[in-house]
Amino acid sequence: MSRPGQDFKPLVAPQSERPRSRFFGPAAFESLLRDQASLSTWLCVGALVQGALILLVGRIALLPAAALILYRALDSYAMSVGWKRNTYMDGVLMKKFSAQIPDELGNYGNKPADTDVVVFLIGTRSNHPYGMLAPGFEQSGKYFSSLAQSLEDHAEEFGFLGMTSWLNSADRSSKSEIMQVCYFRNMEGLHAFAHSEDHRQAWDWWNRTVKQNPHLSIWHETYHVPKGHWENIYVNSHLSGITSLTSRFTDKETGQDMWASGVVDASKGLLKTSAGRMSRSKADDHDKYGEDPY
Incomplete structure (x- = not known):
């Protein structure tokens, strides 16, 4: 802590090279890139891509998106309850x-x-x-x-x-x-x-x-x-x-x-x-x- 009359206490060590801004x-x-279109536009783009993949390979095309959403939901839950380090x-x-x-x-x-x-x-x-x-x-x-x-x-x-x-x-x-x-x-x-x-x-x-x-x-x-x-x-x-x-x-x-x-x-x-x-x-x-x- 820094009391009156004492020099302020640094909390970050100095570095030998200048960090970039x-x-x-x-x-x-x-x-x-994400800011270039509204949320509705990005959702429509995703829907069109997903629809095209389903036409090409069938319902199996849903698996990558479902797996990613499931992974991210479980990852967020694990961080929120302390099972893993909260990277945020x-x-x-x-x-x-x-x-x-x-x-x-x-x-x-x-x-x-x-x-x-x-x-x-x-x-x-x-x-x-x-x-x-x-x-x-x-x-x-x-x-x-x-x-x-x-x-x-x-x-x-x-x-x-x-x-x-x-x-x-x-x-x-x-x-x-x-x-x-x-x-x-x-x-x-x-x-x-x-x-x-x-x-x-x-x-x-x-x-x-x-x-x-x-x-x-x-x-x-x-x-x-x-x-x-x-x-x-x-x-x-x-x-x-x-x-x-x-x-x-x-x-x-x-x-x-x-x-x-x-x-x-x-x-x-x-x-x-x-x-x-x-x-x-x-x-x-x-x-x-x-x-x-x-």
């Missing part, structure tokens, strides 16, 4: 935790939100009946992927800390808006990236083709948050959002470059309340509500 997660393409809990940190940005020596200090942070949201959507198969969408996706890789390759130059990817599930049932949440150390780094050669090429392509592809939407929002004006809290959660970021530091004993997670214990001390996490109270503002479970 969560943007590059393994399920990205599958999620995008893999990577969950069973703690109340917060993210603080460590300094160049990997120290977390004892003052919450003690540095500026820049949050950059960027999104796109295909407003075309063909979704990701629409003209221009593939090329824009390739440019964005190359820019994400450029950020990874030049993270220190641009002050890039990491990025996560999200689908807007509320607006419509398919071809949803895609949003990336990017974190930078400062505005200078973000502007350096915006005027880099890689970004300039993508920018020029968009300006040349925007009139040909009116169905493609892009947007961004930028928030420069001064120190003491941001906070975060996670409980029994995967590392996501700001808690998925890493920062390079120099190991003072070996001189080796290492990458530190910002995840620290928030069960006690200044980080246990919102006001405390923004250095605006001694984190005693919740004491009147009684003991918390952490």
